[in-house]
Amino acid sequence: xxxNNKKIICVAILLFNINILADExxxxxxxxxxxxxxxxINASGHAPIGVMGEHMHKKSEWMASYRFQHxxxxxxxxxxxxxxxxxxxxxxxxxxxxxxxxxxxxxxMTMDMHMFGAMYAAADWLTLMFMGMYIEKSMDHITFQGGxxxxxxxxxxxxxxxxxxxxxxxxxxISKNNTNKVHINMGxxxxxxxxxxxxxxxxxxxxxxxxxxxxxxxxxxxxxDILPEVTYSGKIDELSWGAQYMGTFRIGDHKGYSLGxxxxxxxxxxxxxxxxxxxxTRLAYKNEDKIDGIDGRISLPVQTADPDKYGGDTINLYxxxxxxxxxGALRGHRLALEAGIPVHQDLNGxxxxxxxxxxxxxxxxx
Ligand SMILES: [Cu+2]
Numbered sequence: 001x002x003x004n005n006k007k008i009i010c011v012a013i014l015l016f017n018i019n020i021l022a023d024e025x026x027x028x029x030x031x032x033x034x035x036x037x038x039x040x041i042n043a044s045g046h047a048p049i050g051v052m053g054e055h056m057h058k059k060s061e062w063m064a065s066y067r068f069q070h071x072x073x074x075x076x077x078x079x080x081x082x083x084x085x086x087x088x089x090x091x092x093x094x095x096x097x098x099x100x101x102x103x104x105x106x107x108x109m110t111m112d113m114h115m116f117g118a119m120y121a122a123a124d125w126l127t128l129m130f131m132g133m134y135i136e137k138s139m140d141h142i143t144f145q146g147g148x149x150x151x152x153x154x155x156x157x158x159x160x161x162x163x164x165x166x167x168x169x170x171x172x173x174i175s176k177n178n179t180n181k182v183h184i185n186m187g188x189x190x191x192x193x194x195x196x197x198x199x200x201x202x203x204x205x206x207x208x209x210x211x212x213x214x215x216x217x218x219x220x221x222x223x224x225d226i227l228p229e230v231t232y233s234g235k236i237d238e239l240s241w242g243a244q245y246m247g248t249f250r251i252g253d254h255k256g257y258s259l260g261x262x263x264x265x266x267x268x269x270x271x272x273x274x275x276x277x278x279x280x281t282r283l284a285y286k287n288e289d290k291i292d293g294i295d296g297r298i299s300l301p302v303q304t305a306d307p308d309k310y311g312g313d314t315i316n317l318y319x320x321x322x323x324x325x326x327x328g329a330l331r332g333h334r335l336a337l338e339a340g341i342p343v344h345q346d347l348n349g350x351x352x353x354x355x356x357x358x359x360x361x362x363x364x365x366x
Contacts, residue, residue, distance in 0.1 A: 040275035041324050041332060044240040047233065048268050048280045048320035049336035049361040053129060053185045054231050054244055056171050057121035057365065065117040067361040071354065073109040076303075078349035085142050086150045088303070088350050095306050096299040099147035102350075103204040104302035108140040109216075109352055113164065119365075125173040129185075133164040135193070135219050141302070143202040153206060158199040158213055165220045166190045169227065180234045187227030189248070193220020195255065195295075204301065212297040214304035215259065222254030240278070243267040253293050260289030260311040270322070280320040284340070287313050290348055303350045312347035316340040316357065334363040 047054035049067060057063060076083050078092075085105035092102045114134040121127045138159045145153040169187030176182070195218045200210050226249045233242035248262035263286070270280035291307030303309040320338035325331050340357045347353065 038327070038331070040326060042235075042240075042272060042275050042278075043322040043324045043334070044235065044238075044270045044272040044278035044280075045324075046322060046334060046336070046363065047242050047244075048270070048282050048318060048338045049322070050282070050284075050318060050320070050338040050340065050357070050359045051242075051244060051266060051268065052131075052246070053169060053171060053187070053229055054233065054242060056127040056173060056181075056183055057119055059121050059124045061119075061121045061365055063117075063119040063363060063365040065115075065119075065361060065363040067113075067115040067117070067359060069111075069113040069115065069357065069359045071111045071113075071357045073111075073352040073354050074107065075353050076105065076107075076350045077345060077347050077353045078351075080344075080346050082353070083350055085144075089144045090148075090150060092303070092350055094301045095308075096301060099204065099301055101148065102301050102303055103144045103147070104141050104201070104300065105144075105350075106139050106141050106302065106304055106352055110138050112136045127171040129167075129169045129171060129187075131167040132192075133166075134162070135164040136161040137217055137219075139217060139304075141201070143204060145206075146204055153204060154202050156200070156202040158201065158217060160194075160197040160199065160213060160217050160219060162194050162197070162219050164193040165225070166192045167227065169229075179236060180232070182230070182232050185227070185229035185231065187229065189221065189225035189227055191220050191222050191224060191254065193222075194218065195220055195222040201300070211300065212295070214298055214300070214302065215257070215291055215295070215307070215310065216304050221250060221259045223250040223252055223258050225250050238272045240270045240272065241268060250292075255295050255297075257291055257293035257295050257307060259291055262289075263287045268318075268320075270320070276324055276326050278322045280318075280322070280338070282318040282320065282338070282340075284316045284318065285313070286316075287311075309348055309351050312345065312349075312351065314342055314346070314354070315344040316354075317343045318357075332364055332366065334361075336361045336363070 117131040143153040145151040171185045174182040231244040246264045250258040266284040268282035272278035288311035318340035322336045325333045
C-alpha cells in the first residue's frame with residue numbers, strides 16, 4: 001500500500017512536469033547571430049546532464065562531450081527492506097549449495113564511468129550519435145567462515161576496469177514548434193565491454209582463488225542491445241521541461257545468459273534565471289529484469305553470482321546545474337552537474353542499494 005502510494009505520487013509528478021505549461025507563441029533563442037550581435041545560448045537548451053540523447057542538432061552541426069559518472073552503493077536490501085551481512089549468511093539460500101546459505105556478502109561498491117560522446121546532424125531531422133566509455137568498478141566483501149554461522153573469516157575487494165559497451169544511434173525529429181519538441185532515438189549497444197574479468201576472492205575455507213567475477217563486476221552486457229527512446233521537451237520563457245522513455249532490450253544471449261531488459265522513464269523541470277545558468281530537478285523510474293540464464297563459470301556462495309539477484313524497481317530524485325559560456329573562448333562550452341539520491345528501491349535481493357549518483361559533464365557544439 002505504502003509502495004503503491006509512492007508510485008502514484010511519482011507518476012503524478014511526472015505528469016505534472018509534462019503538463020505544467022502549454023503555450024504557442026514563443027521564440028526559442030538559437031545559437032546564431034542576429035543584427036551583428038551574439039544571441040544568448042540557453043543553458044536549459046540541454047536537459048540535465050544525466051539524461052542521454054535528449055536533444056538534436058541543426059544540419060551539419062557537431063558536438064563533442066565528456067561525462068563522468070560516479071555511483072556509490074553501500075549495504076543490502078531484499079525488496080524494500082535493509083538486511084545485514086549476518087542476516088544474509090544465515091537466511092538466504094545458496095543456489096550453488098553446498099554450503100546451504102550464502103557465505104560472502106558485498107558491502108560496498110563504487111562505479112566510475114568516463115563517457116566520450118560525439119553527435120553530428122546529417123539533416124535537421126536526423127542527428128547521429130556515438131558514445132564510448134571507460135569503466136572502473138570496485139566491490140568490497142565480507143567472507144564468513146565455513147559453511148554456517150556468523151564468524152567472519154575476513155574481507156576482500158575485487159576490481160575491474162576497461163572499456164565498456166559502445167553505443168551508436170540515430171535520432172529522428174518527429175515534431176517541433178516554438179514550445180514543444182519530440183524526437184525518437186533508435187540506438188544499438190555494441191558488446192565491446194569485457195565479460196571475462198577475473199580477480200582474487202577469499203573463500204569461506206580461507207583460500208585465495210582467482211575466479212571469473214560475477215555479472216555486476218563485468219564491463220559489458222555481452223549482447224547487442226536495442227535502445228529505443230522517445231523524448232519530449234518544452235520551453236517557455238525561463239522554464240523548460242521534458243520527459244523521456246528509454247528501453248534496453250538484449251538480443252539473444254552470450255555465454256549462456258543475457259542481462260535483464262530495462263525500462264526507464266524520466267521527467268525534468270528546469271529554471272533558467274539567466275541564459276548562462278539553469279537549475280533543474282528530475283525524477284527517474286527504472287525497472288530492470290533479472291538476468292536470464294547463467295554463466296557456468298560463475299558459481300560462488302555470494303548473491304552477485306545468482307542471476308535472480310539482479311534487477312528491481314528504483315526511483316531516483318536528481319538536482320542539476322547547467323552552465324554555458326556566452327562570450328569569447330568560452331562561448332558554446334557547456335558544463336553541467338547532476339546529483340541523485342534514491343527515493344525508492346525495491347530490489348530482487350539481497351542486492352546492494354544505491355546511495356547516490358553524481359554526473360558531471362562538458363559539451364561543446366560547433
Ligand atoms: Cu549534442
